[in-house]
Amino acid sequence: MHVVTFTRSTPDTAARVEVGANGAVTWGDAATVVNPWDEYALEEAILQAEKGGGNSTVIAIGPEMHNDALKHSLAMGIKEAVRIWDAALENSDSLAYATAAAAAVKKLGDVDLVIFGKESVDVGTDQHNYQTARKLGWPMLSYVSRIIEVDYAAKTIKVERLLEQGKQIVTSKLPAVISVMKDINEPRYPSFIGIRKASKAQIPEWSLNDLGVTLPATQTRVSAFGNPPVREVQVEMITGTPQEQAAKLVDRLLEEKVL
Amino acid sequence: MSAVYVWIETFKGQAIPAAWEALGAGRTLADGLGVPLTALVFGENANAVAQEAGKYGANAAIVCDDATLNGFRLEPYAALLSKLVQDNAPKVVLAVGTSRARELLAASAADTDSGLLTEVLEFSLQRDGAVQVTRPVYAGKIISQAVGTAGKTQFLALRGRAFKPNAINESAQVAITTVAPVLSEDQIVTKIESFEEETGTVSLTDAAIIVSGGRGMANNPKEAPAGVTDAAVWKAQDGFENTLKPLATVLGAAVGASRAAVDAGYIPYAHQVGQTGKVVSPDLYIACGISGAIQHQAGMRTSKVIVAINKDADAPIFKLARYGLVGDLYQIIPALTAELKQRLGK
Numbered sequence: 001m002h003v004v005t006f007t008r009s010t011p012d013t014a015a016r017v018e019v020g021a022n023g024a025v026t027w028g029d030a031a032t033v034v035n036p037w038d039e040y041a042l043e044e045a046i047l048q049a050e051k052g053g054g055n056s057t058v059i060a061i062g063p064e065m066h067n068d069a070l071k072h073s074l075a076m077g078i079k080e081a082v083r084i085w086d087a088a089l090e091n092s093d094s095l096a097y098a099t100a101a102a103a104a105v106k107k108l109g110d111v112d113l114v115i116f117g118k119e120s121v122d123v124g125t126d127q128h129n130y131q132t133a134r135k136l137g138w139p140m141l142s143y144v145s146r147i148i149e150v151d152y153a154a155k156t157i158k159v160e161r162l163l164e165q166g167k168q169i170v171t172s173k174l175p176a177v178i179s180v181m182k183d184i185n186e187p188r189y190p191s192f193i194g195i196r197k198a199s200k201a202q203i204p205e206w207s208l209n210d211l212g213v214t215l216p217a218t219q220t221r222v223s224a225f226g227n228p229p230v231r232e233v234q235v236e237m238i239t240g241t242p243q244e245q246a247a248k249l250v251d252r253l254l255e256e257k258v259l
Numbered sequence: 260m261s262a263v264y265v266w267i268e269t270f271k272g273q274a275i276p277a278a279w280e281a282l283g284a285g286r287t288l289a290d291g292l293g294v295p296l297t298a299l300v301f302g303e304n305a306n307a308v309a310q311e312a313g314k315y316g317a318n319a320a321i322v323c324d325d326a327t328l329n330g331f332r333l334e335p336y337a338a339l340l341s342k343l344v345q346d347n348a349p350k351v352v353l354a355v356g357t358s359r360a361r362e363l364l365a366a367s368a369a370d371t372d373s374g375l376l377t378e379v380l381e382f383s384l385q386r387d388g389a390v391q392v393t394r395p396v397y398a399g400k401i402i403s404q405a406v407g408t409a410g411k412t413q414f415l416a417l418r419g420r421a422f423k424p425n426a427i428n429e430s431a432q433v434a435i436t437t438v439a440p441v442l443s444e445d446q447i448v449t450k451i452e453s454f455e456e457e458t459g460t461v462s463l464t465d466a467a468i469i470v471s472g473g474r475g476m477a478n479n480p481k482e483a484p485a486g487v488t489d490a491a492v493w494k495a496q497d498g499f500e501n502t503l504k505p506l507a508t509v510l511g512a513a514v515g516a517s518r519a520a521v522d523a524g525y526i527p528y529a530h531q532v533g534q535t536g537k538v539v540s541p542d543l544y545i546a547c548g549i550s551g552a553i554q555h556q557a558g559m560r561t562s563k564v565i566v567a568i569n570k571d572a573d574a575p576i577f578k579l580a581r582y583g584l585v586g587d588l589y590q591i592i593p594a595l596t597a598e599l600k601q602r603l604g605k
Contacts, residue, residue: 010397013534013554017400025401036535098369121534124396124403125377127416130333130362131369139448140333142362145528158452162529163358164464165270166456172449182535183528219374219411223391224404231560235567237583245584246594249566250602252582258468258543258564259510259603 001054001152004105005045005078005115006132007038008060009069010122019225034069037117039187040180044147045115046077047185052112052152055079059104061089061097067203074198075190081201086208088215091222096215098131103213104206105136112152116179118143126179133177141172145183150174262297262319262347263289266340266354266363267312268331272304276465277355279315279424284382284417285353286316286425291384292350295319298433299343301336302328306435313433316425320433325440330451331359337366338441344371344412351390356416357464368414374407375414380421390415398534398557419464420540461513463532468543470507471515471532471559472499475548475569476525480589495525502589503547506596509605515539515559517549533558547588551576568592 011017015030034042042058049056057080058073060066070081084100105111114136119126126142133140146160148169155174160167162181190198208215238248253259265285267278282298289296298312298320309320321343327335344352344367352367354360356377368375380402381393387409395418396403407413463469472495479494479502487493499514507514515532516525532539534554544562549555551567551574559565560579567580568588577583584591599605 013398014552017397019401025397093374094365095369095372095374121398122396124394124398126361127365127368127375127377130365134337134366134369140362140366141449142333143358164275164462166454168454169452170449171452181528182531216372219372219408219413220376220405222403222405225396226402226404228395228399228402228560231579233565233579233581235577235580235583237577237585239585242586242590242594243598245586245591246598249582249584249595250598253543253564253566254602256543256564256581259599 001052002108002111003045003049003052003054003056003113003115004108004111005038005041005056005058006060006101007042007058007069007073007117008035008062008120008122009033009066010035010120019227023225025225032065032068034072035117035120035122037119037121038069039117040182040184041115041117042073042076042078043185043187044180048113048115048150049079051150054152057082057108059084059101061085061100070203071198071201072190074201075194076188077194081203082206083203084206084211088208091218092215093218093220094125094128094131096218097128098135099213099215100208100211101128101132102135103211107211112155112174114177116177118179118181129177129179136177139172139176141170141176141178143181144178145181147184262295262349263292264297264299264343264349264352265317266352266360267298267300267308268354268357268360269300269302269304269308272302272308274308274311275357277357277419280420280422281353281355281417282312282315282317283424284422288351288353288382288384288390292388294350297321297349299340301339302330309433309435313431314427314429316428317433320435321438322435323438323440327440327442327444327447330454332447332449332451333362333366334447334449335440335442336363337370339438340367341370342441343438344373349412350388351413351415353415353417355419357419361416364414364416371412373412373414375416376405376407377416379415379417382415385409389413399538399560400557418540461511463513463515463530463537463539466513466539466541468510468512469515469532469539469541470503470510470512470545470547471517471549472503472520472526472547473517473549474519474523475588476503476520478548478587478589492524495520495523498589499526502592506592509596509599509603517552517555546576546580547592549576550574551579
């Protein structure tokens with residue numbers, strides 16, 4: 001039994017991220033962290049591997065900076081880490097990511113469950129999650145807020161999913177790909193011993209050749225990055241007693257035509 | 260025949276309001292590319308929804324009303340959409356990027372090795388027919404320009420509330436084509452056991468007005484009843500229920516919350532706005548007792564008008580707000596609710 005999860009290093013959530021003079025995205029000397037949504041996926045992968053009495057592997061696709069996220073994952077308690085990188089992946093799109101991710105899961109073999117965090121904050125999307133499931137040909141259970149039952153012997157899973165209109169209970173066969181929401185668990189902090197062990201870990205790097213896969217043609221390209229338009233607001237402070245504040249605010253909101 | 264396809268998302272046989280936004284954006288693309296605008300409607304009541312799509316600007320509709328498509332499931336929906344894309348090579352496939360649409364478009368783009376751009380805020384057509392889009396990355400701290408590939412089907416998932424529906428034309432006719440599903444029930448691995456619908460609440464992503472509460476909700480002057488283990492949590496929960504919700508009700512607004520409020524257990528995660536919650540852009544966002552951490556701003560900074568109510572005049576939220584009210588939210592909100600009831604005649 002084997003659980004696989006994916007992660008990447010993203011700028012600290014409180015960091016000031018901007019486009020530098022050379023047109024590239026920069027966050028100065030702010031640290032990177034594990035993509036915030038992945039913390040829940042990592043925790044769930046650890047819990048599920050314990051439950052199934054099996055192995056857990058974390059994979060990052062990207063250059064060396066993503067080793068930081070992998071080491072954090074190992075320090076939390078994931079057993080193995082692999083980084084996939086190849087010149088052909090540079091400036092590629094989610095089709096390339098999903099193709100490489102699916103090939104890596106196949107190479108590991110005996111994988112029952114792939115767990116993704118809800119989305120990646122740096123690229124601002126979740127499409128690679130679903131596309132990895134399709135490239136594997138496995139069912140996808142997204143927005144999982146609770147794993148109700150999982151039976152690694154019978155290869156079945158039952159989860160609760162959080163959708164716009166409410167909560168859905170759905171069952172599926174394994175192997176499957178799931179993406180998890182913040183509700184699902186409380187991610188642990190890495191232990192001191194975990195951090196020390198992870199800092200010495202040698203993380204293997206796999207190329208596309210190692211995976212035995214060729215990428216589909218890139219279909220979307222980023223042409224430029226820009227800073228968002230500055231919010232040109234001048235705050236108007238509304239003072240007085242609470243009743244006066246309320247009356248003045250309603251006047252303004254009626255003028256703004258937002259009521 | 261080539262076309263712009265718009266997936267009309269339905270829930271219990273009714274189109275969701277965002278579907279008409281997608282037809283609005285689809286009309287611009289179809290006109291620019293000189294092709295018809297085709298609505299795709301799957302599941303129960305598909306024919307009636309297709310007729311309605313005609314009134315919102317679709318020239319044609321492809322429908323599949325089959326029991327396997329009642330209640331969205333990725334496997335049968337993606338199999339059908341991918342077949343339609345393979346057979347008909349539409350120029351563009353688009354939808355508003357709800358949770359269902361994001362996974363459907365991504366799956367079908369993967370099946371057909373097509374490009375997908377999500378969270379689209381704006382788009383323009385290049386001379387060769389490639390669609391160039393503007394989309395947020397790094398939790399909205401950066402805007403990215405990206406472009407698809409002309410001559411291939413381009414998938415677009417639009418940011419909700421970024422595009423306007425077309426004006427309704429009651430007499431518009433729509434040419435309906437019926438297709439068969441691709442998968443039969445025994446080929447579908449996922450089975451829906453139940454759906455617990457949240458009724459009587461306005462969805463955050465559709466809401467024109469959002470009233471949000473933060474850590475300051477714990478400053479409720481009400482006394483927690485004896486025997487309550489955590490008085491602050493009780494006070495904040497009571498405040499969301501009995502102070503914030505009445506304001507939301509009079510405004511027809513959705514209730515949001517900051518991460519701090521969710522993590523403290525004041526309100527369920529489904530209400531969280533921000534970097535690890537929902538990204539919203541209502542016409543009016545009223546932040547109550549929210550300091551405005553950068554992670555919260557990532558989720559609401561594109562709101563049209565922001566009102567901040569906070570006891571701390573130095574809170575960062577006031578830098579983002581159009582109107583600022585310094586004071587006790589437990590006095591200001593009830594006064595605001597009463598004023599609105601009177602002025603809006605409710």
